[in-house]
Amino acid sequence: MRETGKTGKRSGGNICVNQKKCGSCRYLSLTYEQQLARKEEFVRKSLGKGLVKRVMPAVGMEDPYHYRNKVTAVFARDRKGNPISGVYEGGTHHVLPVEECLIEDALADEIIGTIRGMLRSFKIWVYDEDTRRGILRYVLVRRGFATGQVMVVLVTASPVFPSRKNFVQALLKEHPQITTVVQNINGRTDSLILGDRQQVLYGKGYIEDVLCGCTFRISPSSFYQINPVQTEKLYTKAIELAHLTGRERVIDAYCGIGTIGLVAASRPESARAGEVLAVELNPDAVRDAAVNAKRNGIGNVRFYQADAGDFMRKMAAQGERADVLFMDPPRGGSTEAFMRSAAKLGPERIVYISCNPETLGRDLKVFRTLGYLAGEVWPVDMFPWTESCEAVCALTRRR
Ligand code: SAH
Numbered sequence: 001m002r003e004t005g006k007t008g009k010r011s012g013g014n015i016c017v018n019q020k021k022c023g024s025c026r027y028l029s030l031t032y033e034q035q036l037a038r039k040e041e042f043v044r045k046s047l048g049k050g051l052v053k054r055v056m057p058a059v060g061m062e063d064p065y066h067y068r069n070k071v072t073a074v075f076a077r078d079r080k081g082n083p084i085s086g087v088y089e090g091g092t093h094h095v096l097p098v099e100e101c102l103i104e105d106a107l108a109d110e111i112i113g114t115i116r117g118m119l120r121s122f123k124i125w126v127y128d129e130d131t132r133r134g135i136l137r138y139v140l141v142r143r144g145f146a147t148g149q150v151m152v153v154l155v156t157a158s159p160v161f162p163s164r165k166n167f168v169q170a171l172l173k174e175h176p177q178i179t180t181v182v183q184n185i186n187g188r189t190d191s192l193i194l195g196d197r198q199q200v201l202y203g204k205g206y207i208e209d210v211l212c213g214c215t216f217r218i219s220p221s222s223f224y225q226i227n228p229v230q231t232e233k234l235y236t237k238a239i240e241l242a243h244l245t246g247r248e249r250v251i252d253a254y255c256g257i258g259t260i261g262l263v264a265a266s267r268p269e270s271a272r273a274g275e276v277l278a279v280e281l282n283p284d285a286v287r288d289a290a291v292n293a294k295r296n297g298i299g300n301v302r303f304y305q306a307d308a309g310d311f312m313r314k315m316a317a318q319g320e321r322a323d324v325l326f327m328d329p330p331r332g333g334s335t336e337a338f339m340r341s342a343a344k345l346g347p348e349r350i351v352y353i354s355c356n357p358e359t360l361g362r363d364l365k366v367f368r369t370l371g372y373l374a375g376e377v378w379p380v381d382m383f384p385w386t387e388s389c390e391a392v393c394a395l396t397r398r399r
Pocket of ligand 1: 223224225254255256257258259260279280281282285306307308309328329330
């Protein structure tokens with residue numbers, strides 16, 4: 001039955017028939033220990049000499065497989081007109097069929113396979129990028145590993161979706177683990193997966209997950225770390241590096257659904273944040289964050305929907321102060337405007353969480369000119385078998 005995307009494990013490396021064309025897992029021929037060493041070295045090289053006190057050994061996973069809690073599949077048709085689903089071949093718009101994957105959640109892959117198999121009998125045509133005809137473009141599956149809740153997002157080119165009720169019923173019958181189904185409408189021609197409009201077809205329209213003892217609501221478009229096992233280690237290290245004592249005024253910048261700030265505010269009284277101000281650009285994520293604060297009974301966290309740079313500039317202009325700053329920007333890193341204003345708020349410590357060691361290095365140099373020196377850097381392997389590496393670094397104000 002399974003003809004494509006075969007995967008297998010063997011000691012010292014892995015087999016994946018899609019390895020070359022997919023291009024995501026570039027480290028499949030290495031042992032896991034070799035990967036961790038490479039990532040540590042990559043962080044060290046990206047940061048260069050003298051910028052940080054020390055790069056620590058990379059924190060790895062015990063079982064580095066099927067860690068991705070979010071799987072996105074592109075739908076297309078093969079030469080014979082049969083629906084296929086998978087990923088774009090590196091740098092192209094050619095869809096590479098994927099049935100199973102070493103790093104993706106196995107249930108998510110199964111659900112995507114079931115949907116592909118249902119299309120013909122429901123007469124749902126796959127969207128064609130050239131003619132711009134057809135219905136189904138992408139399927140996104142997200143699973144809360146701690147709660148078991150599963151969200152399926154069906155991304156269609158227009159609101160048209162014939163017999164959607166029966167389709168959802170049939171899907172739920174095959175996979176009763178699914179807790180919510182959302183139709184998202186994306187008529188755009190760029191490469192973004194989700195459009196602005198959506199409607200809930202089943203369930204609540206979001207899932208929940210538990211991280212570091214807090215429960216988080218996650219909407220389809222909100223950012224949520226894709227490897228929850230490693231995220232707990234990352235947040236625990238980040239909060240440890242902040243040395244909170246229960247009195248600090250804390251800023252959580254680029255906060256997403258509020259994870260870091262809420263976890264920092266929910267620690268035991270003598271080791272938590274006294275007050276948290278959190279800022280995030282995506283309005284859906286900010287809405288999730290506010291619900292998450294209530295859901296966890298945390299009253300001393302306020303969320304702001306704004307560009308983080310603008311927010312910091314305003315804070316600085318108003319003469320506000322902060323004791324600790326957590327910052328977790330996207331791959332492109334932060335901005336000079338953000339960092340300059342951050343320094344004006346005078347935090348004793350800055351904890352920088354980065355998914356790109358290169359922009360981390362660039363930003364740490366800026367912080368140095370502003371009087372903040374980087375101490376230990378902890379690489380955390382959030383993306384085994386791929387080249388990507390996350391790292392957390394604590395900076396302190398020069399006296
Ligand atoms: N700290 C969160 C999210 C980190 S991902 C977590 O660990 O889950 C980076 C976040 O920055 C995303 O939620 C993204 O929407 C947000 N973001 C991107 N550009 C931004 C900007 N200019 N201002 C504020 N937030 C931004």
